[in-house]
Amino acid sequence: MRWQTMRWQKTPLGLAFENRGTVDRPKIALSIWSKDRLDRRFVAGLVDEITYRYNLQLDLTDFYRRSKNDPQLGPIMDRWRGMRPLNYSSLYEYLMIAIVLQNATVRRSVQMMQALLENYGTRLFYDSQELYCAWEPKVMDRATEQELRDLKVGYRAKSIKRVTAAFAQREIDEFDLRTRSREEQRQALLGLYGIGPASVEYILSDVFHHLDALSYISPWEQKIYSKLFFDVSPDEPVPTDKLLALFDSRFGAFKMLAVHYIWEDLFWRRKNEKVEWLEKLIRL
DNA sequence: CGGCAGGTGCGGA
DNA sequence: TCCGCACCTGCC
Numbered sequence: 376m377r378w379q380t381m382r383w384q385k386t387p388l389g390l391a392f393e394n395r396g397t398v399d400r401p402k403i404a405l406s407i408w409s410k411d412r413l414d415r416r417f418v419a420g421l422v423d424e425i426t427y428r429y430n431l432q433l434d435l436t437d438f439y440r441r442s443k444n445d446p447q448l449g450p451i452m453d454r455w456r457g458m459r460p461l462n463y464s465s466l467y468e469y470l471m472i473a474i475v476l477q478n479a480t481v482r483r484s485v486q487m488m489q490a491l492l493e494n495y496g497t498r499l500f501y502d503s504q505e506l507y508c509a510w511e512p513k514v515m516d517r518a519t520e521q522e523l524r525d526l527k528v529g530y531r532a533k534s535i536k537r538v539t540a541a542f543a544q545r546e547i548d549e550f551d552l553r554t555r556s557r558e559e560q561r562q563a564l565l566g567l568y569g570i571g572p573a574s575v576e577y578i579l580s581d582v583f584h585h586l587d588a589l590s591y592i593s594p595w596e597q598k599i600y601s602k603l604f605f606d607v608s609p610d611e612p613v614p615t616d617k618l619l620a621l622f623d624s625r626f627g628a629f630k631m632l633a634v635h636y637i638w639e640d641l642f643w644r645r646k647n648e649k650v651e652w653l654e655k656l657i658r659l
Numbered sequence: 660c661g662g663c664a665g666g667t668g669c670g671g672a
Numbered sequence: 673t674c675c676g677c678a679c680c681t682g683c684c
Contacts (some may be wrong), residue, residue: 475672483667483682529680536665571667595665663684672675 380465380499380508383421385442385506389501398457402432408501413426424461430584433459438586440631444454445625447604448633451640460635462581466549467542468509469582472569473574474534490526490536491515512542534569541567549582557585586632592618601653603637609652 377392389408396402405425406619407413413421426432439456442448464472475487494508495518516539523532541547547567552560560583572591579588592600598613600618607613626633644650 455666478679479666480663480664480683486682524680527681530667530678531680563674569667574668577665591666660674660677662673669677670678672673 378502378504378506380506381425382465382497382508382511383424384417385511386413386417387497387499389504389506390422390510391501392501401457406502412559417453428463428465429461430459431609433584435459438632439606441627441629442633444638445633448626448636451567451636455636455640457612458636458639460581460584460632464582465509466547466552466578466582467512467538469569469578470538470574471509471535474531474538474569475528477531477534477569477574486656487528487531491523499626515539516543518594525562537568538570553583557583580631580635587628587630589631589634590619591615591620599641599653603641 379390379392381388381390386409389404391408392402393406394402395404405422406614407418407421424488435457439452442452471491472488474489476483479487492509494516496507497510499506499508515535518536520532520536523535523619528535547563552563555563555623557579560579561575564570564578565572573593576591578587579585592615593613597612597615597618601607601612602609604618605613622630622634641650641653645653
């Protein structure tokens with residue numbers, strides 16, 4: 376069972392997902408909790424939205440064909456066939472997460488996000504769960520920068536305020552952006568204060584499902600890729616343009632997806648056995 | 660303690 | 673276009 380909250384058309388919802396199928400015959404049972412009764416059209420719209428966000432219609436056949444014989448991906452595909460990138464956040468929510476991730480350790484990012492949810496989000500109790508649901512932009516839009524700073528988000532308060540204002544004033548619209556080209560999406564995102572190339576890359580792949588959105592590699596990722604693909608010391612990492620060229624030739628239109636599978640596999644391994652070199656490169 | 664982290668905006672070359 | 677730098681906060 377997988378629980379998550381979702382704010383859809385202003386309504387806070389408690390959701391529970393349950394697997395009722397197999398990799399080859401996938402099937403999900405969805406349960407929905409809400410304060411008021413939901414009509415048929417609302418639920419149909421919600422199901423469409425979840426289908427988009429989870430990219431449930433994605434056909435991975437070509438990807439499997441291409442990666443089957445890749446020396447690195449082949450074995451991973453045997454373990455992870457059927458997996459697809461998962462993002463359940465709206466664009467606005469993802470932007471908030473991207474901002475608190477910047478220049479911070481995971482522990483601190485979690486702490487900042489929790490403080491924001493407790494102050495601006497909605498607490499839900501359902502199915503024996505206690506989870507926060509994200510706030511609407513217009514709710515946070517009333518907060519001052521100082522109020523946000525008091526939640527220990529530091530200089531990110533300014534970015535949070537300005538991105539929130541852009542959504543509250545409808546300068547940016549997720550559903551409109553979904554119909555635009557990747558370049559238009561990139562430009563719109565870069566135009567947001569506090570959103571740079573690293574955040575944009577994650578959003579293009581996780582929110583807008585561009586499976587080839589990989590043109591920027593941050594320093595910490597560079598070290599890990601250098602070890603994974605060239606087995607070199609993190610002290611002398613492979614230049615990012617060389618890494619990007621390798622991803623292009625090896626994985627082409629699926630390069631982001633390919634790298635995603637490799638990350639998942641790496642962190643799954645890390646959960647069960649210590650991956651010594653990796654421990655030094657990530658800070659929790 | 661000082662240094663630095665899952666980045667970014669800004670000013671100046 | 674491509675640098676160098678400041679930036680909140682908490683942890684090592």
